Amino acid sequence: MGPRLTGDETALWVAAARVLDANWTGTATVPSPGLYPHQWSWDSAFVGMGLAHHRPDRARTEFLSLFRGQWATGLLPHIVFSSTEPRDAYFPGPELWRSVEQPAAPRGVLTSALAQPPLHALTALRMAQASDGADRAFLVPLYPCLVAQHAYLARDRDIGGSGLVSLCHPWESGLDDSPAWDPPLAAVDPRGRTYHGGDQDRYVALVAGMRAAGYRAEYLRDDHPFVVEDPLFNAVYLASTHALAELADLTGADPRPHREAAERIHGALLDRLWDESAGCFRPRDLRTGRLIPETTEAGFAPLLDPELPAEIVRALADLLLSARFAGAAGYPVPTCDVQSAAFDRGTYSRGPTWVNTNWLLWSGACAHDLGGVADLLFGSTVRLVRQSGFREFYDPFDGSGQGSHDFSWSAALLLDLLAARRSAGQAL
Numbered sequence: 290m291g292p293r294l295t296g297d298e299t300a301l302w303v304a305a306a307r308v309l310d311a312n313w314t315g316t317a318t319v320p321s322p323g324l325y326p327h328q329w330s331w332d333s334a335f336v337g338m339g340l341a342h343h344r345p346d347r348a349r350t351e352f353l354s355l356f357r358g359q360w361a362t363g364l365l366p367h368i369v370f371s372s373t374e375p376r377d378a379y380f381p382g383p384e385l386w387r388s389v390e391q392p393a394a395p396r397g398v399l400t401s402a403l404a405q406p407p408l409h410a411l412t413a414l415r416m417a418q419a420s421d422g423a424d425r426a427f428l429v430p431l432y433p434c435l436v437a438q439h440a441y442l443a444r445d446r447d448i449g450g451s452g453l454v455s456l457c458h459p460w461e462s463g464l465d466d467s468p469a470w471d472p473p474l475a476a477v478d479p480r481g482r483t484y485h486g487g488d489q490d491r492y493v494a495l496v497a498g499m500r501a502a503g504y505r506a507e508y509l510r511d512d513h514p515f516v517v518e519d520p521l522f523n524a525v526y527l528a529s530t531h532a533l534a535e536l537a538d539l540t541g542a543d544p545r546p547h548r549e550a551a552e553r554i555h556g557a558l559l560d561r562l563w564d565e566s567a568g569c570f571r572p573r574d575l576r577t578g579r580l581i582p583e584t585t586e587a588g589f590a591p592l593l594d595p596e597l598p599a600e601i602v603r604a605l606a607d608l609l610l611s612a613r614f615a616g617a618a619g620y621p622v623p624t625c626d627v628q629s630a631a632f633d634r635g636t637y638s639r640g641p642t643w644v645n646t647n648w649l650l651w652s653g654a655c656a657h658d659l660g661g662v663a664d665l666l667f668g669s670t671v672r673l674v675r676q677s678g679f680r681e682f683y684d685p686f687d688g689s690g691q692g693s694h695d696f697s698w699s700a701a702l703l704l705d706l707l708a709a710r711r712s713a714g715q716a717l
Contacts (some may be wrong), residue, residue, distance in 0.1 A: 321693035339701025363441030450632035468631035520570035521587035592653025
């Protein structure tokens with residue numbers, strides 16, 4: 290268990306800022322000391338939310354550092370490797386991806402070749418809003434990079450042709466070892482890979498297949514064994530598409546293509562991933578054509594859709610507050626249905642509570658005026674940090690910290706939560 294943080298809101302703010310300062314490399318914020326020594330796309334987007342309130346200059350530098358790894362196709366890779374770290378400092382390192390062999394990869398920067406949930410346009414918008422428009426000059430060169438990121442997803446990853454993005458690897462999901470991936474992973478041949486056994490070998494096999502095919506969209510569409518439409522990824526994609534429309538207004542570009550894209554994503558989420566009988570959204574395995582039956586926290590992420598029908602919002606709130614999720618946990622929200630056979634309170638995305646997913650659901654609850662849900666998520670997240678410090682994830686029953694210490698997005702998103710509460714004129 291990490292150190293207990295006592296004191297008022299100011300003490301929490303100072304503690305969170307200290308973590309971000311300690312994890313700053315001069316160009317980016319590492320997720321945590323030691324274990325994660327490079328720059329991650331998903332993490333930098335969350336970190337930018339907090340830096341916008343603490344060090345907006347660093348938030349801008351964070352994004353410039355991340356987007357130097359963008360491929361000519363528009364792909365924003367999920368890892369941009371540090372040139373100062375040993376190549377074996379983290380697995381999977383550059384040797385697995387071999388981006389240097391890909392014509393579309395950036396020169397002089399080693400990267401992975403997977404995407405992660407594209408929160409970046411929403412973060413950029415929040416950065417501009419937090420600075421009262423002072424970041425608009427920064428948005429001018431950033432906006433085309435964000436447009437290219439979304440264009441890649443729409444062109445190369447809409448494998449089902451519906452408007453939704455398809456994951457081609459669990460590492461793209463933000464919930465890497467979610468039990469939702471068990472059925473599609475079972476169809477992956479590990480091909481003699483001997484990394485750690487089990488799913489780890491399948492993860493490596495998926496990358497090896499993509500790499501051998503030059504990461505081509507045609508291979509992903511026609512031959513790749515893992516192709517899944519995920520509600521969390523696509524809910525974030527939708528939220529950032531709405532943000533792109535607002536960024537277009539701020540930069541003098543045309544917002545209409547982004548609004549049209551948002552309308553299509555919204556319709557596809559409802560048509561393809563809503564499971565009325567379960568009262569939640571579920572991933573769709575494109576290789577089988579079926580929804581994956583496991584119920585996880587990702588199924589609540591479409592609360593980020595501001596146009597979600599009221600009856601679906603009510604169904605999601607009911608399930609979220611039920612004994613299968615928040616109603617059973619002292620520190621919600623567990624990443625997996627606690628009544629599922631797959632639930633494991635100590636294994637990454639199979640049970641523990643995470644600050645970043647709590648923050649996503651809190652954002653969605655605020656968007657739909659679900660005051661009770663928003664207050665629950667705000668309060669439980671603050672309690673987690675006060676009790677156990679800025680950990681990677683937490684036990685949903687006793688709140689004990691697990692994984693890495695001094696985790697950057699836990700600190701950054703606490704700053705964003707506190708800033709929101711301050712702007713509303715409310716005390717903790």
